Amino acid sequence: MTLDTSSQTRPTHGTIESVDVLVVGYGPVGAALAALLGRYGVSTLVIDKADDILMSPRAIALDNEALRILQATGLADDAFDRIVIPQVRMLCPHVGLFGRVNTRGDIDGHPKLVTFYQPDLERALRALVASHASVRTWLATEMIGFVDEGDCVTVALRESGGRERTVRARYLIGADGAGSQVRKAIGQGFTGQTYAEDWLIVDARNVPGDFDHVEFICDSQRPTPHMVAPGGRTRWEFMLRPGETREQME
Numbered sequence: 001m002t003l004d005t006s007s008q009t010r011p012t013h014g015t016i017e018s019v020d021v022l023v024v025g026y027g028p029v030g031a032a033l034a035a036l037l038g039r040y041g042v043s044t045l046v047i048d049k050a051d052d053i054l055m056s057p058r059a060i061a062l063d064n065e066a067l068r069i070l071q072a073t074g075l076a077d078d079a080f081d082r083i084v085i086p087q088v089r090m091l092c093p094h095v096g097l098f099g100r101v102n103t104r105g106d107i108d109g110h111p112k113l114v115t116f117y118q119p120d121l122e123r124a125l126r127a128l129v130a131s132h133a134s135v136r137t138w139l140a141t142e143m144i145g146f147v148d149e150g151d152c153v154t155v156a157l158r159e160s161g162g163r164e165r166t167v168r169a170r171y172l173i174g175a176d177g178a179g180s181q182v183r184k185a186i187g188q189g190f191t192g193q194t195y196a197e198d199w200l201i202v203d204a205r206n207v208p209g210d211f212d213h214v215e216f217i218c219d220s221q222r223p224t225p226h227m228v229a230p231g232g233r234t235r236w237e238f239m240l241r242p243g244e245t246r247e248q249m250e
């Protein structure tokens with residue numbers, strides 16, 4: 001296990017640690033929540049089974065509502081790079097440009113649409129969390145189960161080295177992503193529908209040209225969102241057809 005803040009004394013092996021809130025998962029949701037809780041001085045422990053931020057390209061766009069939540073955590077506007085998107089265009093291979101959404105301007109002081117690089121945001125949130133004395137962070141530590149005791153939750157954790165430990169929390173938060181074990185355990189499903197297709201996501205750097213917006217290439221055979229992102233990045237997302245693999249596309 002890696003302790004990434006040194007603000008608190010670590011429990012000795014065999015003791016049961018108590019906190020008000022145990023957040024399982026230190027992705028953007030867990031990190032934003034930990035920053036909010038830290039801002040209010042709530043005794044919090046955040047754990048993640050990974051030992052660092054996941055570097056694969058993922059979320060790329062945020063709207064004004066999301067930016068407002070990040071503002072509420074105390075994150076400074078310049079804590080992570082973003083590009084304000086002036087318009088979203090819809091194109092079709094047969095008729096060309098057929099739709100345009102004007103995304104210029106602000107709502108409640110925040111741009112309507114920005115692109116960003118998820119690892120930058122996560123790094124900024126983690127730095128903010130580390131500034132709060134009431135929040136501890138244990139990485140390389142997996143939640144392996146929990147028992148609802150009524151007035152608290154007893155949670156079993158396992159460090160990557162195999163050592164097991166127990167934490168008692170007044171509240172347990174499942175911020176453990178799309179395959180959330182916490183959600184499954186409490187019978188909380190995801191509503192809505194999703195698509196079966198896989199997508200190939202390509203983040204390229206230093207692509208020539210002055211492309212500055214988001215476009216959706218509405219080709220029924222190969223729908224392709226395309227957008228500019230910070231750090232000199234351009235992203236394409238390609239829907240894969242049945243039988244196609246990432247390796248074939250490369």
Ligand SMILES: Cc1cc2nc3c(=O)[nH]c(=O)nc-3n(C[C@H](O)[C@H](O)[C@H](O)COP(=O)(O)OP(=O)(O)OC[C@H]3O[C@@H](n4cnc5c(N)ncnc54)[C@H](O)[C@@H]3O)c2cc1C
Binds near residue numbers: 024030049058
């Ligand atoms: C290709 C792609 C493009 C995307 N584009 C966008 C976008 O444009 N805009 C947008 O808003 N979103 C986008 N998303 C989604 C976005 O990346 C995710 O919604 C976001 O990462 C979810 O954050 P999270 O904190 O809920 O979960 P995650 O980032 O998945 O974090 C969950 C964390 O929980 C940890 N964990 C899981 N189980 C345990 C356990 N038992 N014990 C301890 N730790 C555990 C994991 O290690 C992980 O670090 C995209 C996703 C992908 C894949």
